[in-house]
Amino acid sequence: MKITVESKSGSCAFQCGENETILYAGLREGLNLPYECATGTCGTCRARVMSGDVEVRWKDAPGGKKLKPEKGDVLMCQTRPLSDCLLRVPSEIAATDGNRPASRRGVIRDIRRLTNDVAHFDLHLTEPMDFEAGQFVVLETGDLSGGRAYSMVNFDNSAAKVALVMKRKPGGGFSDWLFARGDDEVQVAVFGPLGKAVFRPEEGKNIVCIAGGSGIAGMMSILEHSTRAGHFENYTGNVFFGVRTLSDAFYLEVLARYVTASNSKLQVTVALSHEDAKMPTHPNYPMLRFASGMVHEVAAKTMQGRYENAMVYVAGPPVMVDSTIRALVIDGVRTSDIRYDKYS
Amino acid sequence: MAWKRICGADEVPENTAKKFDIDGIPILLVNYGEGYRAIPPICPHMEEPLEESGVIVRCVLTCTKHLWSWDLKTLEMKGETEKPLKVYDIKQENGLILANIEEELAYEFDDAEGDDDDFFK
Numbered sequence: 001m002k003i004t005v006e007s008k009s010g011s012c013a014f015q016c017g018e019n020e021t022i023l024y025a026g027l028r029e030g031l032n033l034p035y036e037c038a039t040g041t042c043g044t045c046r047a048r049v050m051s052g053d054v055e056v057r058w059k060d061a062p063g064g065k066k067l068k069p070e071k072g073d074v075l076m077c078q079t080r081p082l083s084d085c086l087l088r089v090p091s092e093i094a095a096t097d098g099n100r101p102a103s104r105r106g107v108i109r110d111i112r113r114l115t116n117d118v119a120h121f122d123l124h125l126t127e128p129m130d131f132e133a134g135q136f137v138v139l140e141t142g143d144l145s146g147g148r149a150y151s152m153v154n155f156d157n158s159a160a161k162v163a164l165v166m167k168r169k170p171g172g173g174f175s176d177w178l179f180a181r182g183d184d185e186v187q188v189a190v191f192g193p194l195g196k197a198v199f200r201p202e203e204g205k206n207i208v209c210i211a212g213g214s215g216i217a218g219m220m221s222i223l224e225h226s227t228r229a230g231h232f233e234n235y236t237g238n239v240f241f242g243v244r245t246l247s248d249a250f251y252l253e254v255l256a257r258y259v260t261a262s263n264s265k266l267q268v269t270v271a272l273s274h275e276d277a278k279m280p281t282h283p284n285y286p287m288l289r290f291a292s293g294m295v296h297e298v299a300a301k302t303m304q305g306r307y308e309n310a311m312v313y314v315a316g317p318p319v320m321v322d323s324t325i326r327a328l329v330i331d332g333v334r335t336s337d338i339r340y341d342k343y344s
Numbered sequence: 345m346a347w348k349r350i351c352g353a354d355e356v357p358e359n360t361a362k363k364f365d366i367d368g369i370p371i372l373l374v375n376y377g378e379g380y381r382a383i384p385p386i387c388p389h390m391e392e393p394l395e396e397s398g399v400i401v402r403c404v405l406t407c408t409k410h411l412w413s414w415d416l417k418t419l420e421m422k423g424e425t426e427k428p429l430k431v432y433d434i435k436q437e438n439g440l441i442l443a444n445i446e447e448e449l450a451y452e453f454d455d456a457e458g459d460d461d462d463f464f465k
Contacts, residue, residue, distance in 0.1 A: 008426070036410075043390060044410070090452075092426065322397075322408060326399055326408045329399045329411075330399055330401060334423075335413055335424075
């Protein structure tokens, strides 16, 4: 079916299959349609259907709260066409450079529990995928409606396998379902890579990463890429990893290895929000620092006035991301130097 | 012309914003240090409440939800911002801030008239 999109920068058209959403079809065609989460929670991909019939998949998507369905407003990430359609999108649309996302199949293997409610798993892809450090994929199963977004932990060119992190949420459909599968292999549909909170060494910037919980996933990919590119020979890195207690932290050995590899040009601070970090160091992790408090407060205190030539990456639960961005803007960090991912 | 009193100039501290209801029309009064702006209280991007999501630093208003921002002196759009702020004319008299309110200023995505020709403006 033909989808025509009118935008502030003119009109464009692309083909959309009956089983794909309008957002994914447009992104797959290389158009920079507006989106953030691509899974119905943020509302960024809103559009107005001017003509044609569509089916909205997740009608109560939290990102759609402010839409006016009576005017034809939809979230493109939740909308499939039933006929040729004409849409309006209130932003500027152009062809993108960089990796185009695509649909693939994948098999989940090797689910490995990292903490009480966080697991690491490998996703084996039917076709290899190029992605940038900091990007994510959306996974869907036939059994459950709706996709869930997961940031890549690894960084590889033409990756046949990606590593992902999942946080189990009470009543969080996909994660409950996956945890229950145990050692079974799980078939999923994969769409990606997605996301603009990416690291590009050629930008020549110091790196600041502020992550809450499983938001550390994309930061691991950024650290892998920057370490491999020798980035810390010329630039500094500061990573702040917020968790409730030390027992909720994971990847600490890997983080310590990155610190060692950087000759301490990279510093990693674990911020404990619900536990007193009695000492700034821990005998098991001498390369890491520990602090008490909310991660955005720990980061703000440490980094105040030190954001010069830095790109700041923020990822985690929405409240944590919002608090962090507010602190960064107040501290004078330019909006163009902040890249974020909200996990909801 | 309908000049209406918003508040005393000292009621909104520097680099803060406060919402007022003026005869049923919501107005956000922003004190950016070098002056004041009276604007609709929502971000033109995703309708976030700017009284909570907005931060004012060095005369720039930033909605911290998605990082749209505007220079409050010049009303220039900063960064990736795609829509201008709408503003009410204001003046100061005897320590009071007055705004010229003919009708409520709204952003098109929120336009109750459903005038789709305005959708992109």
